Amino acid sequence: MKEFELKYGCNPNQKPAKIYMNNGADLPIEIVNGRPGYINFLDAFNSWQLVKEVAEATGMVAATSFKHVSPTSAAVGKPLSPELKKACFVDDIEGLDDSPVACAYARARGTDRMSSFGDWIALSHTCDLTCAKIIAREVSDGVIAPDYTDEALELLKTKRKGSYNIVKIDPNYVPEEQETKQVFGITFQQGRNNIKVTKEMLSQVVTANKDIPEDKIIDLIISLITLKYTQSNSVCFAYDGQAIGVGAGQQSRIHCTRLAGQKADLWFLRQAPQVLNLQFAANVGRPDKNNIIDIYLSEDAEDVLGDDVWQQYFAVRPEPFTKEQKKAYLATISGVSVGSDAFFPFGDNIQRAAKSGVTYVAQPGGSVRDDLVIAEADKYGMAMCFTGTRLFHH
Numbered sequence: 442m443k444e445f446e447l448k449y450g451c452n453p454n455q456k457p458a459k460i461y462m463n464n465g466a467d468l469p470i471e472i473v474n475g476r477p478g479y480i481n482f483l484d485a486f487n488s489w490q491l492v493k494e495v496a497e498a499t500g501m502v503a504a505t506s507f508k509h510v511s512p513t514s515a516a517v518g519k520p521l522s523p524e525l526k527k528a529c530f531v532d533d534i535e536g537l538d539d540s541p542v543a544c545a546y547a548r549a550r551g552t553d554r555m556s557s558f559g560d561w562i563a564l565s566h567t568c569d570l571t572c573a574k575i576i577a578r579e580v581s582d583g584v585i586a587p588d589y590t591d592e593a594l595e596l597l598k599t600k601r602k603g604s605y606n607i608v609k610i611d612p613n614y615v616p617e618e619q620e621t622k623q624v625f626g627i628t629f630q631q632g633r634n635n636i637k638v639t640k641e642m643l644s645q646v647v648t649a650n651k652d653i654p655e656d657k658i659i660d661l662i663i664s665l666i667t668l669k670y671t672q673s674n675s676v677c678f679a680y681d682g683q684a685i686g687v688g689a690g691q692q693s694r695i696h697c698t699r700l701a702g703q704k705a706d707l708w709f710l711r712q713a714p715q716v717l718n719l720q721f722a723a724n725v726g727r728p729d730k731n732n733i734i735d736i737y738l739s740e741d742a743e744d745v746l747g748d749d750v751w752q753q754y755f756a757v758r759p760e761p762f763t764k765e766q767k768k769a770y771l772a773t774i775s776g777v778s779v780g781s782d783a784f785f786p787f788g789d790n791i792q793r794a795a796k797s798g799v800t801y802v803a804q805p806g807g808s809v810r811d812d813l814v815i816a817e818a819d820k821y822g823m824a825m826c827f828t829g830t831r832l833f834h835h
Contacts, residue, residue: 664780
């Protein structure tokens with residue numbers, strides 16, 4: 442297949458639209474099912490690059506959940522604890538522990554379920570039946586992977602009344618070194634961002650604390666590769682093999698850090714006993730549970746706990762999760778990693794990161810205030826490395 446005609450571009454009025462290879466070669470994909478659109482393919486090709494690089498850098502199976510050309514999360518296939526399984530809504534999936542690809546997607550989808558609603562999925566390895574069972578019951582636009590088992594395909598092809606988008610990509614495809622795009626009729630050209638995020642990139646530790654354990658190095662690598670495919674400015678928090686908070690596309694870096702930190706906090710709070718023990722009303726569906734939990738953890742908790750409404754959402758009325766209780770719970774968290782796609786210009790980013798349990802930091806460095814940022818990291822006992830590499834993505 443040398444080109445594929447699309448229904449339209451970003452919006453219905455943007456016609457005609459298609460994808461094709463400038464050099465006349467065949468596209469490196471096979472559309473197994475469905476008819477992906479313009480934005481679907483933007484998500485597919487960006488997300489595939491992310492999981493391929495994470496898998497190569499860590500030696501582990503990887504998955505990501507994408508929305509509007511940025512990842513909501515990315516993760517490797519580490520087994521999930523019973524609490525995390527419940528928080529990710531996969532505690533009923535049989536055989537999950539035996540499927541690294543299913544574990545990776547369960548983590549990626551479960552991190553920020555509000556943002557992942559209607560996601561595009563990328564898997565670094567073959568999609569098996571266990572992973573397909575998770576995908577089949579979530580609201581999603583499509584999936585890209587190097588291969589699928591017959592059982593996985595049979596199940597996925599029943600999704601969305603048979604129209605679910607399933608794309609197979611050649612894992613050996615290597616794009617040309619130069620890439621181009623047009624803006625306002627003007628062509629831009631640049632070399633592909635072939636920079637490899639590796640353990641060696643994290644070797645310049647500039648703080649007094651220079652101890653970064655191997656599992657935290659993996660978290661920092663996941664954070665940085667996630668940033669490489671996130672709309673800039675961007676900051677990413679990571680923990681236990683997954684990105685747990687992505688702040689994307691903000692003009693101010695502190696706003697990126699705050700947004701990512703808020704998402705990371707919510708991810709931890711979703712695993713608190715107060716949330717795991719919620720007893721929902723029988724008629725509450727999976728997407729509604731996400732919304733209810735989000736409101737329950739917000740300052741608007743009375744919207745679901747009020748005397749006149751709680752029966753709509755819960756079989757048993759839960760106790761409020763107070764601001765003081767949430768703060769005390771989050772104060773027990775440590776060992777979180779954070780990456781930034783460009784340098785932290787002020788110490789306020791470090792201060793905000795510390796509130797979300799950050800102990801490990803990776804950023805390019807190069808600010809005129811590097812010494813102040815280092816001093817702030819030392820104040821909190823963090824280990825911070827300068828990568829010397831900016832990871833802007835637009």
